[in-house]
Amino acid sequence: DAMVIQNPRYQVTQFGKPVTLSCSQTLNHNVMYWYQQKSSQAPKLLFHYYDKDFNNEADTPDNFQSRRPNTSFCFLDIRSPGLGDAAMYLCATSRGGYEETQYFGPGTRLLVL
Amino acid sequence: AQTVTQSQPEMSVQEAETVTLSCTYDTSESDYYLFWYKQPPSRQMILVIRQEAYKQQNATENRFSVNFQKAAKSFSLKISDSQLGDAAMYFCAYYGQNFVFGPGTRLSVLP
Numbered sequence: 001d002a003m004v005i006q007n008p009r010y011q012v013t014q015f016g017k018p019v020t021l022s023c024s025q026t027l028n029h030n031v032m033y034w035y036q037q038k039s040s041q042a043p044k045l046l047f048h049y050y051d052k053d054f055n056n057e058a059d060t061p062d063n064f065q066s067r068r069p070n071t072s073f074c075f076l077d078i079r080s081p082g083l084g085d086a087a088m089y090l091c092a093t094s095r096g097g098y099e100e101t102q103y104f105g106p107g108t109r110l111l112v113l
Numbered sequence: 114a115q116t117v118t119q120s121q122p123e124m125s126v127q128e129a130e131t132v133t134l135s136c137t138y139d140t141s142e143s144d145y146y147l148f149w150y151k152q153p154p155s156r157q158m159i160l161v162i163r164q165e166a167y168k169q170q171n172a173t174e175n176r177f178s179v180n181f182q183k184a185a186k187s188f189s190l191k192i193s194d195s196q197l198g199d200a201a202m203y204f205c206a207y208y209g210q211n212f213v214f215g216p217g218t219r220l221s222v223l224p
Contacts, residue, residue, distance in 0.1 A: 004157075040217075040219075102160070103160075104157045104159070106156070106157045
């Protein structure tokens with residue numbers, strides 16, 4: 001089945017140690033999104049790629065970066081994780097822009113020690 | 114900036130009964146999109162229903178329907194014949210100039 005895949009499902013890192021989360025999709029969608037979701041809260045959009053065009057939300061910390069080397073893959077890099085970055089990170093895709101349905105991956109839960 | 118409000122942090126419903134989740138939003142735009150997303154425990158978020166603001170007719174998807182009141186800026190979700198599998202966090206979302214989720218409503222379904 002076509003889907004959005006996130007690896008790993010759980011990631012443990014140390015305070016200040018760079019970490020990369022990955023997302024892949026078999027839907028051939030143009031747009032890929034990264035969200036941060038803390039416990040019992042709504043997902044917070046970090047950034048998205050429309051094809052190769054990167055769009056950063058105004059309040060996304062500089063500590064968060066993203067790469068999209070091809071249509072299928074997108075990475076979230078956290079350069080120096082702090083304790084406050086512990087959260088669930090959700091990847092989503094859509095065929096077009098925000099007006100279209102977003103398809104979410106299962107998420108990666110990040111723990112910062 | 115647009116805001117989305119879900120005034121019910123938690124709701125519960127008896128299996129086979131009907132429940133309505135509320136959502137209101139603030140916008141000055143006339144053309145926009147509204148969504149309800151469902152996030153079951155430990156499972157991925159999925160779209161429940163989508164509404165285009167320029168369409169007068171309320172969207173429906175099987176047991177799920179919305180009551181879209183554009184003038185009142187209200188977009189409630191009605192779940193009929195509730196099932197145990199409907200237990201989840203439900204997020205209302207808005208897209209106009211920007212995309213934003215509401216804070217969510219946790220729905221419990223009682224057997």
